Amino acid sequence: MKKENLHEPFSIAYQTLEQSPATEHKHTFFELVYIMDGTGMQCINKSQFAYQPGHMFLITPDDCHSFDVRSTTTFFYLRFNDIYINESGISNGNIQRLEFILSNANHKPGCILKNLTDKQVVKPLVEAIMREDANKDVYNQELIQQYVNTLIVLVARNIAKYQQLEITEHTEQRAANILKFIQANIYYPEKLRAEFLCGHFNVSINYLGKYFKQHTGSTIQKYITQYRQTLIEHRLIHSDKRLNEIVNEFGFTDESHLNKFFRNNKGISPKAFRMENNKRLNTTLN
Numbered sequence: 001m002k003k004e005n006l007h008e009p010f011s012i013a014y015q016t017l018e019q020s021p022a023t024e025h026k027h028t029f030f031e032l033v034y035i036m037d038g039t040g041m042q043c044i045n046k047s048q049f050a051y052q053p054g055h056m057f058l059i060t061p062d063d064c065h066s067f068d069v070r071s072t073t074t075f076f077y078l079r080f081n082d083i084y085i086n087e088s089g090i091s092n093g094n095i096q097r098l099e100f101i102l103s104n105a106n107h108k109p110g111c112i113l114k115n116l117t118d119k120q121v122v123k124p125l126v127e128a129i130m131r132e133d134a135n136k137d138v139y140n141q142e143l144i145q146q147y148v149n150t151l152i153v154l155v156a157r158n159i160a161k162y163q164q165l166e167i168t169e170h171t172e173q174r175a176a177n178i179l180k181f182i183q184a185n186i187y188y189p190e191k192l193r194a195e196f197l198c199g200h201f202n203v204s205i206n207y208l209g210k211y212f213k214q215h216t217g218s219t220i221q222k223y224i225t226q227y228r229q230t231l232i233e234h235r236l237i238h239s240d241k242r243l244n245e246i247v248n249e250f251g252f253t254d255e256s257h258l259n260k261f262f263r264n265n266k267g268i269s270p271k272a273f274r275m276e277n278n279k280r281l282n283t284t285l286n
Helices: 082-087 092-103 116-135 140-163 173-184 194-201 205-216 220-238 243-249 255-266 270-285
Strands: 010-017 030-044 047-051 056-059 065-080
Touching (some): 030 116, 065 140, 173 205, 205 220, 220 243, 220 255, 243 255, 243 270
């Protein structure tokens, strides 16, 4: 699989495509993709999401992703790496926090802009970046960097609020590593048991629970449950996967096990959840 590199702290690009760009690939850097116009599907780490104008996506290093263009689409790309974050001029107290939030964003499809006010700010901000990049006027690089910093901070705020994690400058690398391990192994329940995690990170059960809660604001079990629930909801909304396929994908023993898990977290069955969303979608389209 093709893996792209970035040879500068950040870069800006925009293009209009009538057909899908390159097939699935990975990056060694962060990429923000904003949809100026057009419709299609975003695919990331086995999941799909229907995109439309105003959607913004965060692609983190090593995410496997692609876009399937359904109608002519104008993409805006902001690519940046850790070097840029550290040299961006963002206050030192916020750099570690930003790195943690961006690196530990849930690796799933969907627009990362959850705050309506921020959504309204992002479009003119992206347009201003494109305008400055095209015009090459006096101080355009300084202005572009300020706009880029603002965009990154807005994205980080939406991620932190959506994941409901208490991210601070005191968050340690071990907590980040635990989050990454959980996300990478969410399909393998046996690797998310307390005993396995403790052995993998060489800590006691009591210490692991207290440490994770102290540095993320959430218990490990709550985080695992919410992350798995969110991914399953995405499968039900944005894919045609049958329940038995979801059972196998997430390591449930059978459909009854999946139903019990889903009802405990959502109050309804997976089947009813999918039907409600399909009905809502049909009502919107009509």
